[in-house]
Amino acid sequence: MVEQPFIRIQDLTKYYKGSSDPAIKSITLDIFKGEIFGLLGPNGAGKTTTISILCGLFPPTEGMITINGLDIKSDLQGIKRIIGVVPQEVALYPTLTAMENLTFFGNMYNLRGKVLREKIMERLIVFGLERFAKKKVDTFSGGMKRRLNLIAGLLHEPKVLFLDEPTVGIDVQSRIVILDYLKALNKQGTTIIYTSHYMEEAENLCSRVAIIDRGSIISIGNPKELVADHPEFKNLENLFLYLTGKELRD
Amino acid sequence: MFKFLFAVRKEGLLLIRDKAGLAILFLMPSFLIILMSLLQEVGWGSYVKESKVPILFVDNDRDSLSLKIRKGLNDSQFFTIIDSLGSAPLTKESAREAVKRGKYLIGIVIPKGITRSVRTNVRIMVAKTLAGFGLINPVMIKDIPFNAVDTVTIFFDPTIKPSFKNAVLSSIREYNYRNENEMVFRTFNQEMSKQFPMFKPPEINYNKGMEFKEVFPSERTIEKTPNTVQHNVPAWTIFSMFFIVIPLTSSLIQEREGGSLFRLLSLPIPYILVLLAKSAVYLVVCMIQCTLMILAGIYILPLFQVPMLVIGNQFFPLALMAFATSLAALGYGLMIGTLSTTHQQAAGFGSVSIIILAALGGIWVPIYLMPGIMRHIAIYSPFNWAISGFYSVFLRGGSFINILPEFFKLVAFFLGTVLITFVYRKFKSPIKK
Ligand SMILES: Nc1ncnc2c1ncn2[C@@H]1O[C@H](COP(=O)(O)OP(=O)(O)OP(=O)(O)O)[C@@H](O)[C@H]1O
Ligand SMILES: [Mg+2]
Numbered sequence: 001m002v003e004q005p006f007i008r009i010q011d012l013t014k015y016y017k018g019s020s021d022p023a024i025k026s027i028t029l030d031i032f033k034g035e036i037f038g039l040l041g042p043n044g045a046g047k048t049t050t051i052s053i054l055c056g057l058f059p060p061t062e063g064m065i066t067i068n069g070l071d072i073k074s075d076l077q078g079i080k081r082i083i084g085v086v087p088q089e090v091a092l093y094p095t096l097t098a099m100e101n102l103t104f105f106g107n108m109y110n111l112r113g114k115v116l117r118e119k120i121m122e123r124l125i126v127f128g129l130e131r132f133a134k135k136k137v138d139t140f141s142g143g144m145k146r147r148l149n150l151i152a153g154l155l156h157e158p159k160v161l162f163l164d165e166p167t168v169g170i171d172v173q174s175r176i177v178i179l180d181y182l183k184a185l186n187k188q189g190t191t192i193i194y195t196s197h198y199m200e201e202a203e204n205l206c207s208r209v210a211i212i213d214r215g216s217i218i219s220i221g222n223p224k225e226l227v228a229d230h231p232e233f234k235n236l237e238n239l240f241l242y243l244t245g246k247e248l249r250d
Numbered sequence: 251m252f253k254f255l256f257a258v259r260k261e262g263l264l265l266i267r268d269k270a271g272l273a274i275l276f277l278m279p280s281f282l283i284i285l286m287s288l289l290q291e292v293g294w295g296s297y298v299k300e301s302k303v304p305i306l307f308v309d310n311d312r313d314s315l316s317l318k319i320r321k322g323l324n325d326s327q328f329f330t331i332i333d334s335l336g337s338a339p340l341t342k343e344s345a346r347e348a349v350k351r352g353k354y355l356i357g358i359v360i361p362k363g364i365t366r367s368v369r370t371n372v373r374i375m376v377a378k379t380l381a382g383f384g385l386i387n388p389v390m391i392k393d394i395p396f397n398a399v400d401t402v403t404i405f406f407d408p409t410i411k412p413s414f415k416n417a418v419l420s421s422i423r424e425y426n427y428r429n430e431n432e433m434v435f436r437t438f439n440q441e442m443s444k445q446f447p448m449f450k451p452p453e454i455n456y457n458k459g460m461e462f463k464e465v466f467p468s469e470r471t472i473e474k475t476p477n478t479v480q481h482n483v484p485a486w487t488i489f490s491m492f493f494i495v496i497p498l499t500s501s502l503i504q505e506r507e508g509g510s511l512f513r514l515l516s517l518p519i520p521y522i523l524v525l526l527a528k529s530a531v532y533l534v535v536c537m538i539q540c541t542l543m544i545l546a547g548i549y550i551l552p553l554f555q556v557p558m559l560v561i562g563n564q565f566f567p568l569a570l571m572a573f574a575t576s577l578a579a580l581g582y583g584l585m586i587g588t589l590s591t592t593h594q595q596a597a598g599f600g601s602v603s604i605i606i607l608a609a610l611g612g613i614w615v616p617i618y619l620m621p622g623i624m625r626h627i628a629i630y631s632p633f634n635w636a637i638s639g640f641y642s643v644f645l646r647g648g649s650f651i652n653i654l655p656e657f658f659k660l661v662a663f664f665l666g667t668v669l670i671t672f673v674y675r676k677f678k679s680p681i682k683k
Contacts, residue, residue, distance in 0.1 A: 055516040058679055080518035087516075089509035095267035096260070107256035108517045136267075152513065 084158030279490030313365030502587030536576030581667030
């Protein structure tokens with residue numbers, strides 16, 4: 001029996017208001033349960049746009065999406081309950097403490113009381129933030145904010161986790177903790193869709209990657225196999241540069 | 251429902267952490283009330299209360315009319331009578347000069363012989379009346395002419411308020427009438443006892459005329475005249491309550507511009523829930539604000555020698571007015587925060603529009619002192635509905651029924667602004683796309 005895709009994206013196109021060029025055009029993509037799927041692409045490729053639409057932040061201009069069999073047009077609330085989001089920008093209240101932030105976002109997923117507190121503490125410990133639970137977020141370093149941002153997206157143990165560049169601007173130690181945690185989550189069955197500029201990271205982490213440029217998928221597959229198909233490039237980064245060209249993007 | 255309460259808690263926390271916002275909400279208003287009351291009380295007080303207004307009194311009559319006027323002015327406690335400048339006794343000319351130079355605000359000149367002329371005329375009138383009864387031979391008095399009566403001259407400083415001028419004029423007129431009345435009765439009694447020796451003129455206290463007493467027309471009366479405090483406290487309370495528009499819009503826009511919007515929109519809750527939670531918190535803030543300002547009116551103003559705010563005893567209508575005003579302010583804030591795209595826009599438009607609406611609605615200048623056209627415009631300002639409601643409660647001891655029109659207008663304003671907000675949000679997502 002052929003496995004049903006967990007996330008099905010068909011002909012997704014998005015024109016931003018007042019823009020004549022599409023931010024993404026005709027993206028078609030199936031993602032399966034238990035995958036770690038990498039969306040790779042230079043700046044402005046359309047990664048954030050794709051993730052935003054998948055999370056229901058705004059509707060696409062064209063195309064359709066189903067997640068876990070739920071159509072995003074008719075069942076957005078159902079989808080929102082099973083997804084977790086870690087936005088590219090730190091999405092926390094700077095004047096609230098780490099605990100207060102996490103409590104609020106947990107509450108919004110119907111988590112509360114002791115259960116919620118335990119979930120929060122458990123994750124704060126994993127990410128080395130337990131000492132800062134009662135500190136305001138605006139006193140945090142960039143790396144600490146990113147880790148907290150991550151925790152806020154996975155308190156409710158979502159079936160699918162969308163991460164938009166979760167490892168940008170953080171040190172090697174934090175990066176290892178985050179990637180290990182994601183791998184562990186994935187082992188427990190969480191499907192992960194993640195964007196990055198770090199090819200090596202993606203090569204190690206992802207079961208499959210899609211390379212996007214100027215709003216279109218230009219290559220898709222298992223990173224090892226992609227490199228194997230073009231042995232002259234040795235690694236994903238070289239292949240990526242070859243596919244997307246060296247010119248700067250906006 | 252739980253989510254809503256949790257969202258409310260988050261908003262509460264955000265607000266408590268916003269020290270500048272809290273200062274705007276709670277300190278500024280109290281400061282404003284004290285300042286405004288002090289300024290206006292000082293202006294008023296110098297005329298009306300502590301220091302009496304000196305009046306130059308040139309008495310060339312020295313008879314019953316001038317004595318009555320002098321006594322009346324003296325007894326009124328608003329004036330001190332001045333008879334001489336330096337060592338020289340006052341004359342009409344020196345009084346005119348002193349008022350002209352702005353040294354005194356008012357000068358009154360009672361001409362020589364005025365009482366005598368009036369008395370003669372009264373005699374003639376009484377005689378003519380008695381002739382009508384056949385008690386005096388009409389032929390005897392037929393051709394007696396009335397005396398020409400001289401005029402009382404009053405010099406006013408041109409800067410004097412018309413209302414104050416009128417008050418002085420009508421007092422003098424009143425003393426004159428009293429004097430004339432008394433003369434009429436006396437003369438009449440004298441004539442009667444001449445005609446009928448058995449007639450015993452009654453012992454009459456001529457001062458027992460009509461007496462006036464100022465009283466609030468509410469059931470449980472507070473015998474306290476309205477003063478600037480009764481206007482200032484509700485006026486600036488309403489003004490400050492509307493100023494929650496600034497922190498409210500700022501909070502709305504901050505959440506929208508900052509990264510948290512991305513996460514908020516991905517949560518399995520409608521965005522409206524976030525708006526409602528915010529509104530609930532600011533509603534409570536408004537009510538607290540109103541309570542504090544009224545308490546400041548009662549307990550803090552007297553510390554500054556300003557009269558105390560009298561709130562009457564209609565607490566339920568008062569609470570309703572506070573609630574409705576809060577709702578109106580809230581709706582206005584939600585609407586501005588939603589329609590404007592940047593902090594600058596919201597803060598700029600928000601504060602300017604509040605000041606304009608406040609001015610139109612009779613916050614700066616009470617509506618009854620406004621010129622005609624302004625009064626017609628004023629009735630469209632929510633500030634006016636709010637202040638009318640508070641006047642009803644404070645000055646007239648208004649009950650629930652009395653404030654209903656204002657209450658419903660404010661609630662309707664709230665519903666209108668919320669409707670605009672929701673419709674706008676329905677068609678335009680908070681995220682740019
Ligand atoms: N709100 C918006 N309004 C108009 N155009 C937008 C908006 N957001 C993004 N774009 C445009 O859409 C295109 C894709 O942007 P997107 O943010 O999805 O890229 P990205 O792949 O996430 O880039 P990066 O790696 O820099 O985060 C870009 O050309 C960008 O300029
Ligand atoms: Mg991006």
